[in-house]
Amino acid sequence: MPSYDITRELSESTIIYPGDPEIKINPIDDCGCRVSKVCFSSHSGTHIDAPSHYLKSAMTVDRIPVSVLTGEARVIDLTTVEGSIGRYDLKGKVLGAKRVLLKTAFSGKHVFEEDFPHITYEAAAYLKEQGVFLIGIDSPSIEMYKGDGSVHKILLMSNIVIIELLDLSVVNEGIYRMCALPLRFKGLDGSPARVILSDDNLLINPGIKR
Template sequence: MQFFDVTRQLGEDTLVYPGDPIPRMIREDAGDSLLTEVHLGTHTGTHIDAPAHYLKNGATVDTIPLPLLIGPARVIDLCRVRGAITPADLSGRCEGAERLLIKTWFSGEDAFDPGYPALSVEAARYLTENGIICVGMDAPSIEAYDGDGSVHRHLLERDVVVLELLDLTGVPEGEYTMIALPLRLRGLDGSPARVVLCEKPKSGGIS
């Protein structure tokens, strides 16, 4: 059984969205132990957006139900797409899935690019119409850099879990089991998360 850690390493050189806090790790040698003071934003590195990120009275990250964060997930490869991801790009790719992770050309990039791939509003609607309960991307945001929040609001108003800044490098298209666990930050709008995929065992006996 193969595991894929699709979490970006979190350090002082981690890619951040413009305006977000720059991560800082202040190490202290206490003699018989090491201690580190960590400064970062709730949307630093691979992270989960809670509804409260865009909805003032929305659910906070510590209240997201675990069944949304753990379960079957499908990875699709849209590395060929440049610009906005549309319903045509998703057509026939997400039917029957509950959790969808979208691999794009941005996986493995380590510098911010305002032209990163993102969902169009129409694509977000397509996903919710097809029963998606969790959607993740390897881009800094699921919404275009010049977006007005409509993509986020459409998904979060419907309690769809949003994962951003995954690293799907080396992960083939296919069906997996996903575990995506945020820090249990009480009352906050998001959290860095560790996201792991496990290949589903092949069906059939040994010949």
């Protein structure tokens, strides 16, 4: 069964959102064994935004149900859309999916760009209307650079989980089985995550429900 690791490598050269702490890795060779001291933010690399990212009393990353983070996911190819992804760009493409991953032209890029692809408030509202409970994107943020937080808030207030900075460059549009597991940081607002997609008989028999 083919599988795809759509996680970006976590290193000191990983894209950092301006203002976030840089990733620092210091190897410690002591007593004949190797240990590394790693410093990073809860939103470094490919990571999950828990609702408490913007809403302090909301669900934290360790409380996100595994059932939300694993299961059928639809990859939507939006590589021809530049900048803002609007409601019109998504209309008719969700097709009942509850986990949606947005593939943009940013996949495979390794340098931060202020005009990275992002969804608009109207697009976020549309995904909410469609009953989506997990949204992933391959750019540094679901929201425009220096946005007012409204896109995050409309999603997170509805307990819609967000995954940011994926790498979907080797994945085609379609339905996959997804596993997206964050570190279980108690009470935190987010965490780096390992995200894997795999093909299964959903592609052969799309009528199967998960």
